[in-house]
Amino acid sequence: MSSPKQLIEGFSRFREKHFAKDDALFRELIEQGQTPRTLVVACCDARVDPALILDCAPGDLFVIRNVANLVPPAENQGHYHGTSAALEFGVRNLGVGNIIVLGHAQCGGIHALLEGGVTRDDSFIAEWMGIVDAAREQVERELAGADNQVRHRACEQQAILVSLNNLMTFSWIRERVEQGTLTLHGWYFDIENGQLLGYDTSTRQFTKLQ
Numbered sequence: 231m232s233s234p235k236q237l238i239e240g241f242s243r244f245r246e247k248h249f250a251k252d253d254a255l256f257r258e259l260i261e262q263g264q265t266p267r268t269l270v271v272a273c274c275d276a277r278v279d280p281a282l283i284l285d286c287a288p289g290d291l292f293v294i295r296n297v298a299n300l301v302p303p304a305e306n307q308g309h310y311h312g313t314s315a316a317l318e319f320g321v322r323n324l325g326v327g328n329i330i331v332l333g334h335a336q337c338g339g340i341h342a343l344l345e346g347g348v349t350r351d352d353s354f355i356a357e358w359m360g361i362v363d364a365a366r367e368q369v370e371r372e373l374a375g376a377d378n379q380v381r382h383r384a385c386e387q388q389a390i391l392v393s394l395n396n397l398m399t400f401s402w403i404r405e406r407v408e409q410g411t412l413t414l415h416g417w418y419f420d421i422e423n424g425q426l427l428g429y430d431t432s433t434r435q436f437t438k439l440q
């Protein structure tokens with residue numbers, strides 16, 4: 231269900247649903263602009279569209295998607311900081327009150343990180359995944375003998391925590407968190423079991439949210 235022809239037909243159904251039956255919402259979104267309360271950092275994986283799995287309406291979520299839902303640390307080297315620029319806009323311009331780093335099971339980026347799946351010299355992926363190399367090191371240290379599913383799941387969840395720590399390296403995020411106007415959340419979509427887990431800072435575990 232994703233050929234261009236099918237997608238155009240999908241747009242027709244979207245327009246019918248939202249502009250004909252629910253035009254008050256779009257009138258509000260157009261007149262007032264976007265006012266999302268939550269920013270989500272999600273993976274590019276086709277199975278983990280945040281608006282779909284969290285059952286949101288247009289305008290509800292400010293979404294950043296990249297390979298393996300990573301947040302890089304604040305740094306000024308390089309030129310093209312797509313994720314950092316989007317974070318800045320969501321936090322400083324839109325004033326979101328929540329940031330959710332939404333990881334997921336069976337993440338291809340984490341698989342490549344653990345199994346060395348990217349070996350091409352001209353690949354962008356290996357360097358990008360280096361953002362969470364500390365998660366890989368921890369899993370290899372603590373779960374060296376475990377089976378792949380356990381190691382991958384642990385790394386997917388540990389990578390979320392690295393990204394949460396990296397969020398705090400942006401001064402305009404840290405300030406808002408310390409003032410209590412912005413809350414950070416680590417969530418994990420367990421696509422294999424149909425569950426949504428959240429990181430509990432008191433128990434240091436991912437537990438069921440629903």
Ligand SMILES: [Zn+2]
Pocket residue numbers: 273274275297298299334336337338339340
């Ligand atoms: Zn992924």
